[in-house]
Amino acid sequence: MATNVINPQVTPIATPPSGPAETPAVSFLSSSSTTASVNLEAKAPFPAIQALFDHLHTHPEDVAKLNATYPHRGVIKTAALHKTESDQKFTIDLSPMRNSRITESLRESLDPHGLGEILNFFNSISAQYVPTILTSLSILAGTDLSVAHTSYNMNYRLCDYNPNTAAPESLNGCGAHTDYGTFSIIFQDGTPGLELEETPGMWVPVPGDATVVLTGWCAVILSGGRVSAARHRVRRAPGVRRLSAVLFVAPDLDVKLKPLGDSQPIRSFSDTIMRGHMDVETFKQVMGKRWRYREGNEEMNSADSLSQDNEIDNMVWG
Ligand SMILES: O=C(O)CCC(=O)C(=O)O
Numbered sequence: 369m370a371t372n373v374i375n376p377q378v379t380p381i382a383t384p385p386s387g388p389a390e391t392p393a394v395s396f397l398s399s400s401s402t403t404a405s406v407n408l409e410a411k412a413p414f415p416a417i418q419a420l421f422d423h424l425h426t427h428p429e430d431v432a433k434l435n436a437t438y439p440h441r442g443v444i445k446t447a448a449l450h451k452t453e454s455d456q457k458f459t460i461d462l463s464p465m466r467n468s469r470i471t472e473s474l475r476e477s478l479d480p481h482g483l484g485e486i487l488n489f490f491n492s493i494s495a496q497y498v499p500t501i502l503t504s505l506s507i508l509a510g511t512d513l514s515v516a517h518t519s520y521n522m523n524y525r526l527c528d529y530n531p532n533t534a535a536p537e538s539l540n541g542c543g544a545h546t547d548y549g550t551f552s553i554i555f556q557d558g559t560p561g562l563e564l565e566e567t568p569g570m571w572v573p574v575p576g577d578a579t580v581v582l583t584g585w586c587a588v589i590l591s592g593g594r595v596s597a598a599r600h601r602v603r604r605a606p607g608v609r610r611l612s613a614v615l616f617v618a619p620d621l622d623v624k625l626k627p628l629g630d631s632q633p634i635r636s637f638s639d640t641i642m643r644g645h646m647d648v649e650t651f652k653q654v655m656g657k658r659w660r661y662r663e664g665n666e667e668m669n670s671a672d673s674l675s676q677d678n679e680i681d682n683m684v685w686g
């Protein structure tokens with residue numbers, strides 16, 4: 369069993385009581401920390417993930433069928449093939465809602481190339497670990513976060529940082545960002561590249577075989593600022609392929625984004641947040657636009673692109 373402590377000088381302060389043998393041990397590093405160390409027996413099925421990417425890279429007819437299940441934005445994103453300035457990676461975005469649109473016949477074509485195994489992995493990880501992690505995070509937040517997570521609003525993402533992109537020498541795998549939701553569990557194939565911003569501008573590498581839980585904007589808001597968000601990025605080594613699998617967990621789409629519970633927030637939030645004027649769905653749309661721009665999957669006018677970071681800060685903070 370691997371224990372991945374990213375910042376060992378900080379004493380874990382929130383370890384849930386030990387439960388049955390299969391209960392994962394999750395320890396967050398400190399109340400201002402942005403990462404958790406996790407003991408996960410589970411390893412993501414990277415041979416299956418590689419097989420799925422390899423198959424889709426060479427079978428455009430299956431890409432077209434997969435994308436047709438979510439015509440709004442597609443499922444496999446390959447902007448990095450022709451955009452040098454965007455993130456140099458390919459992604460496959462799945463979610464329980466989208467997966468229900470994948471037909472039996474498409475499953476029959478893609479299951480031999482890993483899809484079935486990958487979906488089983490995400491489904492089992494979410495059932496096994498998400499409630500425990502929410503419980504641990506609730507200790508740090510000082511309030512029960514599970515009340516805002518009743519519908520399992522999740523996304524499953526596979527990333528292929530592949531040397532075969534438009535800018536093979538670019539170090540930019542995934543630009544600096546903070547995830548929008550409550551937390552994300554990142555599984556890695558052993559290849560380094562993931563980095564956390566410990567203090568502004570100071571990037572700390574995460575070991576390539578660590579599984580980490582990173583908190584996002586919704587955790588900051590719901591916890592009244594008691595939980596901080598983990599800004600992160602992925603650097604590429606030219607010529608080296610890196611695979612990752614990420615499970616994103618967010619509050620229910622209709623939840624009003626404001627500090628939960630009765631205690632006073634420890635940071636000053638904007639009126640929009642304090643009055644609960646923004647729901648998770650709207651916040652996700654604003655964040656998603658910025659996200660797709662960075663990844664090269666959506667255009668944005670240049671005025672928007674410059675102000676997006678500030679836009680989120682202004683929306684959240686007073
Ligand atoms: O590939 C990784 O390790 C992280 C990816 C990531 O941060 C994301 O997709 O939000």
Ligand SMILES: [Fe+2]
Pocket residue numbers: 545546547552600
């Ligand atoms: Fe992320």
